[in-house]
Amino acid sequence: MRQTLKGSWRLLTIAWRLNPRKTASAIFLMFGHVTMGPVMAAGLGVMTDAVVGGDGAKAAWCGVLVAILVMITLTFGNFAHIAYTELSEIAERDLVEELMLLSNGSEGIEHHERVDYADELTVLRRDVRRLTLAFEALFGTLGLVLFGLLTAILLGRVNLVLLLLMPVAALPPLLSGRWAERRIDDAKTSTAESTRIALNLFRLATSARFGGELRVFGLRDELRRRHRQEWGRTSRGLAGAYGRGGAIRATGQVLFGLAYTGAVLLVIRDVVAGQGTIGDVVLVMVLASQVNHQVITAITLLGTLQRVGSLLQRFRNVRKLVTVTHPEPVDQAPPARLTGGIVVDGVDFAYPGTDTPVLSGVSLTLPAGASVAIVGENGAGKSTLVKLLCGLYQPSGGRILVDGTDLRRIPAPAWREQVSAGFQDFARFELRTGDVVGLGDLPRIGDDGAVATALDRAQGADVVARLEQGLDTQLGKSYTNGAELSGGQWQKLAIGRALMRETPLLLVLDEPTSALDPQAEHRLFELYAEQARQVRAGRGAITLFVSHRFSTVRMADLIIVLRDGRVVETGDHDSLMGQGGLYADLFDLQAKAYR
Structure with missing residues (x-):
């Protein structure tokens, strides 16, 4: 309940921040729509007594009043719907933009590697589009509070026992509704992975980009099978939760129905005993019917608000996942030019949620003004090292120094302004x-x-x-x-x-020419090397590139060879060939393919 209340308050503050006038209008209209019900019930009770007492004029005026109240209820309800629908569209845009900011506005990209982040994001993408129901629930619940107060006053006037009976009778369906929504929300979380996989399979099967490969390999039925399997897991998990929730909701409704019947019998007994009027019976029957309807509505509304509370809690969870803590102060500006270069000092790195190191004890120096190439077999850690140098990841151990300053002490936006990058993806x-x-x-x-x-x-x-x-x-x-x-x-x-x-102080080219032919890539890197020589005197800029084509790599001033996350060789082309190590083996292997 606490999360529901916090979520409701947050939703109301969002609405007020975005458009106070529309928020006030929606509250007023919803109050008018919901609270006319008890007043209408009171009017029907008075009209019944007037008819029984033979007072035709009073009965007619009461009938006119009831008709007017019906029109007001319908009119207010229609305009309230328009108001909170407009608010929901504004709020949906606001939350979608916040989600975009949370996903891509952080300092690094470590959170994209986390399974818990992916699960939260899957549910958020699906539920953030349902804010129309959320605002209906919010304003409807506010109206129900006033409805409850008016109903209590009218029931207390007829019989004080009813004042206690009806609120108590409303508890079972309300509590059962909350229990059901908790089970459903837990099911959404537990099925988020299979949902994410199914959605990805659907994207693959319907994208024109992958159509050729799917047809060549005859993957249509295989993707459908896998999609059916994953979606079946999701459906079974959710169906079970919805089934159990429906059963417990039905139990709460049965208990309320029994209390409803008891209330009517109690008032009839009072009338027979001469302690009430026929109008009281009509009043209680109409109010009990309204209360029953409003309890059913309240269960739905509170369930929606509970989902909204969960939705906003997921936003908070995602915000925590993307927040980077800085053990050291971030108080240094990037250098105006590089004089020493970039030093990687004993850097270790493992992706979030795993214990498998991608880089282990990596130490090397990228001299100012140099063109540097990183080579190695697939999975050696080349792209990971590049992203660490760009500040997209933080080392698990060790440090990266830019002209002697720890990169973690340089504000990420300031460092990014000095970096330019082209990635394979x-x-x-x-x-x-x-x-x-x-x-x-x-x-x-x-x-x-x-x-x-x-x-x-x-x-x-x-x-x-x-x-x-x-x-x-x-x-x-x-x-x-x-x-x-x-x-x-x-x-x-x-x-x-x-x-x-x-x-830029650092130009990173992480296999950006994979779709080009070798001759085009070679010409391009010759141009890069020439440009690097031209700007190195001015800013000491470093050009860093990753490529599998050794005819290109050999142009670099410094070549770094990685294997299994470790630096195994460094030097220029001639010196590495002279060592006869991994670089020489890879170079000769590729050279044979071109002979």
Whole structure:
């Protein structure tokens, strides 16, 4: 109950913050809609007594009043629905934006590797779209509070026993409803993994991007089988929870029904004994009917509010997961230029939730102004090391020093402004072509001249030349007239985006040319090496790249060889070939493939 109350208060404060006028209007209209019921019941009771007493005029006026109350109830209910629907749309946008911020606005990306984060996110993505019901529940519950007060006053006037009987009778269905919702929420959490897998399979089976591979390998029925299996696990888990919840809810309703019958019999006994009127019987029967309806409504509303409380608690859980604690003060600015370079000092790293180290005792120096290549077999830890240098992960042990300053003491946003990166798993932003590249340097996103220069450096001008509207071409199939590009063309735009910042302290290229042919990659890295030599005198910038193509790697000033998360060799191409170690073996193996 505490979580429900906290969630309701949070929801109300969100509504008030977003639009106080609409919030006040919704509360007023819902109060009017719900509280007219008891007043209408009182009017029917008075009208009945007037009819029995032969007072036609009074009965007629009471009838008119009841009719007016019915119209007010319907009118207020309709406009209340409009008000909280508008509020829910605003609040949904606000919470979706908060979810986007929580997911991508944190310092690092460790939380993306956590299973508990993935489970919370799966439920949030599904439930955040249900805020219309949440606001209906919130304002409906506020109206029910006033309804309960008016009903208590009217019942107490007829018989004080009823004042105690009806609230007590309402407890079983309310408590059973809360129990059921807890079981359902637990079931959602326990089935989040299978739900996430099923949704991913659905995405794979319906995406045009993977259509060719699915057809070549005949994967249609296999994906359907796996989807049915995972969705079946989810359905069985949820169906069991909903079934048990329905049974306990029914038990609560039966108990209320028995109390309802007892209340009517009690008033009839008083009337027979001359201690009440026929109007009292009508009043109690109408109120009891309304109370029964409102209890059923309250169960639904409180269940919804309980889900909202759980939803907002999940937001708090996600916020904790993405919050990075700093054991050291964050009080140093990044250097204006690199003079010594970047030192990796005994760095260990394991992904969250696992005990398996990805990097172990990694120590190396990236000299200022150098072009550095990282090579190694798949799974050696190359991309992980690159992301540590970008500040996307924090080392589990050891430290990274930038000109002698621990990277953890430099504010993440300040360091990121000095870093530019192109990754193999680059994003395909479905935007205007110029903006797709310009995102790499937001202050200059609208500068088409700067975009064209970056594309020239990335050897991607040919991509724009083939587009009908050049840099103004809309990309992506999300738009009716959006242009679709090949994988290599998308990759050239991503490389151009990485080169928008002309003088970063650290330029990272983590296999950004995997979709290009070897000759194109070689020409591109020759250009990078030349540019690195040009800017090293000014800022001491480091160019760091990862590639499986050794014809490209050999151009680097320094080559770092990783195996099983450890540095096994360092040096330039000639020295490493002379050692006859892992690098020489890998180079010779690849060279034979081209002979």
